[in-house]
Amino acid sequence: MRNPLITVMAAAALLLSACGTPAAGTDPTPSTPGGQDGAAIHFAAAASLTDVAPELTRAYAEETGDTTRIDINLGASSKLVQQANSGQQPDVLITADTQAPEALEDPTAFEPPIDLVSNTLVLAVPATSKITAADQLPEAGAVALCAPAVPCGRAANTYLDHQGFSLNTVSEEDNVRAVLTKVTAGQVDAGFVYATDVAAAGDQVRAIDLTGLDANIYPLLVATDAAEPAQDFARWLQGDAAMKLLNDAGFSAP
Incomplete structure (x- = not known):
């Protein structure tokens, strides 16, 4: 014969489980990102x-x-x-x-x-590049710069317009770090990046100053x-x- 007390206890346990009572060993308080106020x-x-x-x-x-x-x-x-x-x-x-x-x-x-x-826009070239001055840009095979809507792209296009340079092959990137990656990977001969990006790249690249360009x-x-x-x-x-x-x-x- 089934014990009535056991039957009642089992039913109560099922009811509590259905109501969402946390299992043993879990934290009933939902995790909150940030500080004490959850922000x-x-x-x-x-x-x-x-x-x-x-x-x-x-x-x-x-x-x-x-x-x-x-x-x-x-x-x-x-x-x-x-x-x-x-x-x-x-x-x-x-x-x-x-x-x-x-x-x-x-x-x-x-x-x-x-x-x-x-921050100052510079021309980044691979450490072993023969390019030593910005006026050699027209002779470069491929040059990377940011898209025109991006600040580094605006600055690069301003410089190119002022200098009257015409580039052979241009690779437009979404942001300045994408340009830097192209240079460090050897996919382009030069790229317009910021001085801070060249510093972050260490000895992989060299910076060539761009005259007549205001800092961002x-x-x-x-x-x-x-x-x-x-x-x-x-x-x-x-x-x-x-x-x-x-x-x-x-x-x-x-």
Whole structure:
């Protein structure tokens, strides 16, 4: 004969399981990204900050003790602005020139930009290249540069127009790091990148200065509705500790 007590206990266990009672050894509290309030800082930055952006976020956490997670989104400035226009607005945005943010459909979504750092466009060539000056560009077989809508592409085309150079074969890339990859892989004879990119490539490439070209100013934009952790991070980016890391990476004062 079945024990009535056992039957009742089994039915109760089934009922509790159906109601979603967690199994033994599991955490009933859903995991929450970011700090104690579950928030995360969405940090979008131009591709030329690929190496230094993670260093900045680590240094910020170590110096301030802020445990808020910082999600880094790196890419061409034009793409980052397009993402903001499509509803993927970051809390903190750094573009590679002051023209990129002009394409924001809602400029009021961000506080007025602050000039953070500057970067200089250079011509990168493989370390073993025979090219020693920019005026040898017309003789080069293939040259890589960013697409015209990207800050590094705008700067490169401005330089080429001023010099009146006509290139043999042009490879247009989505962002400056794609250009650098073409150069380091030996797929092109030269590429227009930033001084910081050449520094990141080490002894794989050489930089050739481009005369008569103004440096790119990198503006820092903070969303008007950014939470306090994001605002704190943006203020820290303007401080001495962040500036040292940016200077070490090859960026200069604006």
